[in-house]
Amino acid sequence: METDLQLAQRAALVGAAVALKHFAALADLPQELKADGSIVTAADRAVEAAIREVLGAARPADAVLGEEQGESAGDGPAGRRWIIDPIDGTRLFVAGDDRWLVLIGLEEAGEIVAGVAAHPAQGSIWWATRGGGAFEGRVVGGRVVADTSIRVGGSSSLAGCRVGIVPEDWGRDLVAPLVAVTAPQPWGIHPALMVARGELDLAVQTGGQIWDFAATSLIVNEAGGSYSGLSGDPRPGSGASVYARDPALRTEALRLMTA
Incomplete structure (x- = not known):
């Protein structure tokens, strides 16, 4: 079977x-x-x-x-x-x-x-x-x-870290604090998957539902990274989501975006 x-x-x-x-x-x-x-x-x-x-x-x-x-x-x-x-x-x-x-x-x-x-x-x-x-x-x-x-990359600070934003033209107000400290990178595959393979440090998906995040959240977590919704809930649901190479970077990004 x-x-x-x-x-x-x-x-x-x-x-x-x-x-x-x-x-x-x-x-x-x-x-x-x-x-x-x-x-x-x-x-x-x-x-x-x-x-x-x-x-x-x-x-x-x-x-x-x-x-x-x-x-x-x-x-x-x-x-x-x-x-x-x-x-x-x-x-x-x-x-x-x-x-x-x-x-x-x-x-x-x-x-x-x-x-x-x-x-x-x-x-x-x-x-x-x-x-x-x-x-x-x-x-x-x-x-x-x-x-x-696949495995996430090494450590770095939020300032200047490699970040991908999806969709690229939505949620600009949400990600504005991140854009102020680091330049978003172009992405050829979904940014969450780039985090999982160590090509990005952080990814923000500015909106979605559970079906947008169920698979990618697990892939990032199992690659050694960290995932949550904007509230910090590690279970995928509706709204924006953050994928990071480690919990500390995810927490720092959430704090900046929700301040």
């Missing part, structure tokens, strides 16, 4: 394949605006449906929460729930920018225990399990290859 991590990886790869078909035909992809002003497309819905089909066939008793279809209750162990963001960064997706992701997390009793983040258009995938470390790999022929353990 495949493990939860193997299932999450397989579901992410299935979703990625569906997303890439739509990504290759963007000119024909209709777009809609949700009530909150965010973009949704047929690709978002198709990817989530494909992922749900994989998870449902393998773990029919589990609950599932997805950005597009909401929550479906399970009849299995209480508190066991898959969390899906079928296309994280839909604005990037429809613009032809390859930095969008497919995100899948598994929550048990309020804790994220497995997470997978794929950059399908870049052929890369990242994953972690609670207590099992964090890894990145490549996707070749629909399979994960060349897995490599």
Whole structure:
């Protein structure tokens, strides 16, 4: 029987394949605006449906929460729930920018225990399990290859540290105190993943929901880093989130942004 991590990886790869078909035909992809002003497309819905089909066939008793279809209750162990963001960064997706992701997390009793983040258009995938470390790999022929353990970088002060902000054009008031002491860095992959592999010291995601943070929060934590919402809560939820190479830097950044 495949493990939860193997299932999450397989579901992410299935979703990625569906997303890439739509990504290759963007000119024909209709777009809609949700009530909150965010973009949704047929690709978002198709990817989530494909992922749900994989998870449902393998773990029919589990609950599932997805950005597009909401929550479906399970009849299995209480508190066991898959969390899906079928296309994280839909604005990037429809613009032809390859930095969008497919995100899948598994929550048990309020804790994220497995997470997978794929950059399908870049052929890369990242994953972690609670207590099992964090890894990145490549996707070749629909399979994960060349897995490599990843780890956050060394210490430095907040002033002048390497920081990534996502989305790049939102939440400017929130991150203004950080921008005053350090220049944001460009990012080719999600800044949280750059923290996990030691290429950034700090990342701020200025808004989102639990499906935006479930997988990446675990990956950063298992790489030796530190994650929390703006309130300091280490459990992913709604609002802004901060990823850092260590708890001290995260606390310092939170103090500066919330002063």
